Amino acid sequence: MQREMAQKTALIVYAHQSPVSFNAAARDVAVEALTKQGYKVLVSDLYAMSFKSSATADDIKGDLKNPEHFVYNEEMMAAWQDGRLSDDVSEEQHKLEQAELVIFQFPLYWFSVPAIMKGWIDRVLTQGFAFTLQKMYDNGIFKDKKAILSFTTGATESMFLADAVHGDINVLLWPLQNGVLRFCGFQVLAPQIFWCPAHSPASVRSQMLEAWRERLHGVFAEKPLSFAPTEYFDLSFQGGFRLRPEVREKCVSLTHGITTAHHLGKPLPPDNQTKAKES
């Protein structure tokens, strides 16, 4: 008897106010391309949902453990364990649980995500549900899921080079790709960057969307970006969570640092946060 294949799911966390924006077009391309491949596609349209961006005690139902000194992480972990999270947070966590692929679609705001998406990150990726101190990075809770940052910029590509006015885009990507996604265990795929659509000719904008569509057809076979293996570090307070001495020794002969941030005082590995390693 043939077993029915479970339908795979993708989640698009989307933050733009306008349905005729370039971001909306990029979202639509992703919905179409993934649906065509047989995926169930969930979209969290954060502005349309009026998604709350601030992490507060309203995210918890019932009594707080320590109302005198409110500690968000701890209260959220206890509430998650007891099923007392607010409905909007629970719903997003449920969507995330189902998804093999998560696409964050947004315009770059202040070198980062818009506040409403930062709110999603703060409120949905909570302790216990998305990470613990034992379950992080290579041992992270979402290690079987892939994630992509897909975003538009106001700046051109040349403005984000190592010798240009905004500096190296790899440095900008590090906090989101390592500090959020990889920390929670995600396999981080190369970011999809739509450079300066507002000042690009219509033909270039169409090409950018077509390239995105094309990429999505092979996205599940893509190799993730490379990060420092967690086993390189002594994950103890005694060891300061630092590189193990034997790894440090081996790194002496490297030409480049391990990653954009684990640079060890050496030149940064080129394109570490923008391209998967070839070998």
Ligand SMILES: Cc1cc2nc3c(=O)[nH]c(=O)nc-3n(C[C@H](O)[C@H](O)[C@H](O)COP(=O)(O)OP(=O)(O)OC[C@H]3O[C@@H](n4cnc5c(N)ncnc54)[C@H](O)[C@@H]3O)c2cc1C
């Ligand atoms: C608070 C704030 C902070 C910011 N910080 C930064 C920053 O740090 N760095 C930086 O680089 N930028 C920054 N920006 C700029 C921002 O990133 C850009 O304005 C944004 O990325 C542009 O994307 P959009 O979707 O809003 O473009 P839109 O203006 O919506 O679209 C661009 C063009 O694409 C067209 N378009 C729409 N749909 C399609 C389609 N289907 N096919 C072809 N064309 C289409 C639109 O009509 C328009 O002409 C910031 C902006 C704000 C408001």
